[in-house]
Amino acid sequence: EDQVTQSPEALRLQEGESSSLNCSYTVSGLRGLFWYRQDPGKGPEFLFTLYSAGEEKEKERLKATLTKKESFLHITAPKPEDSATYLCAVYDSGGSNYKLTFGKGTLLTVNP
Amino acid sequence: NAGVTQTPKFQVLKTGQSMTLQCAQDMNHEYMSWYRQDPGMGLRLIHYSVGAGITDQGEVPNGYNVSRSTTEDFPLRLLSAAPSQTSVYFCAIGTASTDTQYFGPGTRLTVL
Numbered sequence: 001e002d003q004v005t006q007s008p009e010a011l012r013l014q015e016g017e018s019s020s021l022n023c024s025y026t027v028s029g030l031r032g033l034f035w036y037r038q039d040p041g042k043g044p045e046f047l048f049t050l051y052s053a054g055e056e057k058e059k060e061r062l063k064a065t066l067t068k069k070e071s072f073l074h075i076t077a078p079k080p081e082d083s084a085t086y087l088c089a090v091y092d093s094g095g096s097n098y099k100l101t102f103g104k105g106t107l108l109t110v111n112p
Numbered sequence: 113n114a115g116v117t118q119t120p121k122f123q124v125l126k127t128g129q130s131m132t133l134q135c136a137q138d139m140n141h142e143y144m145s146w147y148r149q150d151p152g153m154g155l156r157l158i159h160y161s162v163g164a165g166i167t168d169q170g171e172v173p174n175g176y177n178v179s180r181s182t183t184e185d186f187p188l189r190l191l192s193a194a195p196s197q198t199s200v201y202f203c204a205i206g207t208a209s210t211d212t213q214y215f216g217p218g219t220r221l222t223v224l
Contacts, residue, residue: 004154032211043202043215044155046114087155091211099170100213102154 002027002092006103013110016077021106023088024070031093033071034100035064038085047086078110114214115139118203124222125193133188133219135203143206144186145213148172148199155202161186193223 003026013019025033032051036044048057050066057064061082063074073086085107089100119134135144145160147170157170159178167178175197177189190197200220206213 034212036215041218043116043217046212046214049210049212089155099157099160100155102156104152104154 002101004103006106010107015112018076021073025090027092029093031091034089036087080110080112083110116216118216118219122220129193135186137205141205141207145204146188147202150199195223198223
């Protein structure tokens with residue numbers, strides 16, 4: 001069974017204090033790993049897709065990296081507007097098409 | 113929300129009542145799905161469709177029915193609502209070419 005574990009569950013940072021969120025996964029074969037951002041009362045907003053170990057994607061203060069067992073979402077010099085829940089999800093190449101397995105998310109709070 | 117609309121935004125039902133959650137898209141994506149999101153749990157797939165006339169079950173299908181007669185619409189039906197169906201429901205769309213799924217704004221459902 002596919003498993004996705006995100007850590008920490010919650011993270012508080014001061015503005016400008018860089019850190020990383022972790023997503024570890026267990027799949028028979030990784031077809032893709034996805035990062036989403038979710039604001040309170042809103043739907044998940046797509047950030048990145050990673051397909052193979054060693055791949056990196058960047059967007060503003062966010063950079064996502066991928067290894068064979070985990071992915072990191074690095075946040076550089078965060079601002080209060082980066083506060084949100086960050087979700088990680090995977091597609092298993094051995095599973096049903098289009099079935100994303102999600103982690104429980106990391107709630108990030110950035111204080112001014 | 114990436115061309116996905118969901119109605120209603122909020123709904124309160126009594127146990128045993130029926131209702132339909134609506135999902136519509138204007139992106140002509142072949143794939144549509146329904147997820148539910150509960151506190152302390154990741155998003156879980158209820159049902160999905162890879163095209164008009166084709167639907168399949170996800171991880172938690174019991175108590176829910178779907179049909180897809182057009183590319184644009186994918187309604188989710190609760191035939192006899194139960195308190196365990198209290199949740200936030202998200203519709204997502206996607207294409208086979210990118211694997212990425214884009215989420216709607218959600219419907220918050222409370223069953224008393």
